[in-house]
Amino acid sequence: MKKWQCSVCKYIHTGETPPEKCPVCGVGSEKFVLIDAGDDAPAPVAEKPAAPAATAPSKPSTPAPAKPENLYERIIGFMIKHHAHPVSVHFPNGILPVAVVLFLLAWVFNTELFAKAGFINLVFVILALPFVLFSGIIEWKKKYNQALTTIFKIKIMAAALTTTACIISVVWYLMNPDVLSSSNAWIFILVNVIMLASAGIAGLIGGKLVFKD
Numbered sequence: 001m002k003k004w005q006c007s008v009c010k011y012i013h014t015g016e017t018p019p020e021k022c023p024v025c026g027v028g029s030e031k032f033v034l035i036d037a038g039d040d041a042p043a044p045v046a047e048k049p050a051a052p053a054a055t056a057p058s059k060p061s062t063p064a065p066a067k068p069e070n071l072y073e074r075i076i077g078f079m080i081k082h083h084a085h086p087v088s089v090h091f092p093n094g095i096l097p098v099a100v101v102l103f104l105l106a107w108v109f110n111t112e113l114f115a116k117a118g119f120i121n122l123v124f125v126i127l128a129l130p131f132v133l134f135s136g137i138i139e140w141k142k143k144y145n146q147a148l149t150t151i152f153k154i155k156i157m158a159a160a161l162t163t164t165a166c167i168i169s170v171v172w173y174l175m176n177p178d179v180l181s182s183s184n185a186w187i188f189i190l191v192n193v194i195m196l197a198s199a200g201i202a203g204l205i206g207g208k209l210v211f212k213d
Contacts, residue, residue, distance in 0.1 A: 002017075002034060002038045003034075003036035004017075004019075004033065005033050006024065006025065006031055007145070008022065009209055011023065019032070022149075025147060025149055025151055025209065026150050076138055079138060080138065084131075084135040086206065086210060088131055088132045089132050089202075089203065091128045091132070092124075092129060092132060092199065093199055095124055096121075096162075098118075100195070100196045102114045102118030102121065103180065103192055107185050107186075110180075115173075115177070115180050119173045119177075122166060125166055129166065140152065151205055151209075154205060155201075159198075162202060166195055169188065172188060173188075
């Protein structure tokens with residue numbers, strides 16, 4: 001049986017023909033490359049070596065020297081090789097649920113301490129997001145060939161929504177530290193719930209791309 005590999009997400013499909021659409025990243029069949037022709041492939045026929053021509057030996061050609069990578073390219077290569085985006089995204093994804101739970105507790109019990117703790121957690125998220133977004137863009141460009149199928153569009157939108165909601169929450173709290181005891185507290189909580197849900201969607205899609213399921 002033949003094996004086909006998606007050139008975008010590296011998913012491997014077994015069958016006589018590639019799938020119409022990659023079940024992981026959603027690209028079309030034209031993005032699949034045959035990597036194993038299976039047992040049906042004809043065995044190569046051995047040919048008799050041709051007699052060497054009586055010509056003067058040619059001088060072996062010297063391959064052109066590879067263009068040296070600059071510092072930026074080396075850093076990008078290091079990030080891709082060592083999975084900088086999947087590793088870095090664990091920091092905000094681990095902190096966001098804590099921040100939202102603390103804000104909910106502050107709202108329900110009218111406790112200023114929980115509100116301040118939730119705000120401090122969001123500050124750490126804000127500090128981590130620039131590198132997370134940068135590493136995500138680099139991985140999308142270099143590893144997934146800037147594919148813009150539905151799954152990548154949803155992931156990009158989820159990341160943008162998470163970032164926007166996080167910035168709104170931090171700025172809102174800075175401008176009004178008593179927001180959770182005001183009449184607009186439910187809107188503040190809603191923004192944070194949307195932020196958490198968007199981060200979860202982005203993480204779910206990231207897991208799908210990594211584990212190919």
